[in-house]
Amino acid sequence: MRQSLYAAVSACALLGALATPAAAKTVKVEMTVKEVELEVDHKGTKQKMWTYGGTIPGPLVRVTEGDTVDFTLINDAANKNSHSMDFHAAIVDVLDEFAEVKPGGTKRFTFEAKYPGVFVYHCGAASMVEHISRGMYGVIIVDPKESFSAAYPKPDREYVLVQGDLFREGTAVDDLLDGKNWIGALINGKVFHYDPVHDPGASQTLQAKPGERVRIYYVNASVNEPVALHPIAGIWDRVYDQGNPKNVVHGAQTFLIPPASGAVFDIVPPAGRATNNAIVDHAMSRALRGAITVLMTNDDADPTLGRGDKLILR
Ligand SMILES: [Cu+2]
Numbered sequence: 315m316r317q318s319l320y321a322a323v324s325a326c327a328l329l330g331a332l333a334t335p336a337a338a339k340t341v342k343v344e345m346t347v348k349e350v351e352l353e354v355d356h357k358g359t360k361q362k363m364w365t366y367g368g369t370i371p372g373p374l375v376r377v378t379e380g381d382t383v384d385f386t387l388i389n390d391a392a393n394k395n396s397h398s399m400d401f402h403a404a405i406v407d408v409l410d411e412f413a414e415v416k417p418g419g420t421k422r423f424t425f426e427a428k429y430p431g432v433f434v435y436h437c438g439a440a441s442m443v444e445h446i447s448r449g450m451y452g453v454i455i456v457d458p459k460e461s462f463s464a465a466y467p468k469p470d471r472e473y474v475l476v477q478g479d480l481f482r483e484g485t486a487v488d489d490l491l492d493g494k495n496w497i498g499a500l501i502n503g504k505v506f507h508y509d510p511v512h513d514p515g516a517s518q519t520l521q522a523k524p525g526e527r528v529r530i531y532y533v534n535a536s537v538n539e540p541v542a543l544h545p546i547a548g549i550w551d552r553v554y555d556q557g558n559p560k561n562v563v564h565g566a567q568t569f570l571i572p573p574a575s576g577a578v579f580d581i582v583p584p585a586g587r588a589t590n591n592a593i594v595d596h597a598m599s600r601a602l603r604g605a606i607t608v609l610m611t612n613d614d615a616d617p618t619l620g621r622g623d624k625l626i627l628r
Pocket residue numbers: 364396397398437438439445450
């Protein structure tokens with residue numbers, strides 16, 4: 315009786331395994347929260363920021379739909395505040411998995427990445443507006459299990475851009491909630507991070523060769539405001555809302571990303587000539603205070619950029 319039950323269970327497991335195209339895997343991810351001083355522009359301005367792993371955004375997590383993320387959060391004993399982790403790609407219990415961890419503490423939980431897309435992760439410890447605006451956010455990409463298709467073509471390059479807020483240091487929580495003392499938009503942790511046009515101190519740009527399909531994973535980590543994303547001198551060939559290949563918009567000029575959300579943007583600069591695009595949050599208050607990223611397209615494009623570990627340019 316017991317043996318036949320085992321046989322039935324293992325037969326089911328075998329059938330389940332055969333029905334799955336790509337074997338789901340478990341991906342271990344560990345992050346240590348660090349409260350550190352970071353440069354927030356190219357002028358050397360430093361602010362006390364709170365981070366996953368010491369950078370803004372935190373480390374890029376990338377899994378495939380159906381994978382299980384085995385996550386451990388370590389709150390460094392040198393920190394002064396409790397912190398937590400809220401993965402928008404997870405379906406769990408906010409009071410359990412996403413609970414705060416005191417300095418010196420550790421929290422481990424697992425979740426299955428059930429939906430493909432580009433998702434933000436962020437700290438949810440009180441007051442959340444302070445933890446997010448100080449830099450506690452990052453990106454998890456969940457690649458579709460079908461991989462690429464006619465509807466979701468393979469890109470030549472991929473970049474991850476995260477837009478966040480910069481407030482004057484020491485701004486009180488009530489003022490953060492009201493948007494007071496807002497002084498700039500951060501792109502991957504710096505004002506005008508990849509825009510040498512508006513800040514000559516910027517030494518990096520996104521790069522591609524003419525005619526290449528460039529895929530941009532854009533996450534809005536601003537605390538209150540949406541992002542109106544437009545590629546100046548270009549049109550988004552496709553936008554995948556939430557990064558899900560089923561949610562495709564063709565030929566978009568400007569696409570709105572709500573706070574704590576993301577979308578995937580494909581742009582294909584023309585073949586046969588060098589061009590440049592300025593990828594902007596077209597709300598002028600944010601564009602002209604930091605939210606502009608230059609994409610340079612020419613034959614001399616650095617072949618390492620937008621590939622391997624150079625999706626977030628640090
Ligand atoms: Cu935190």
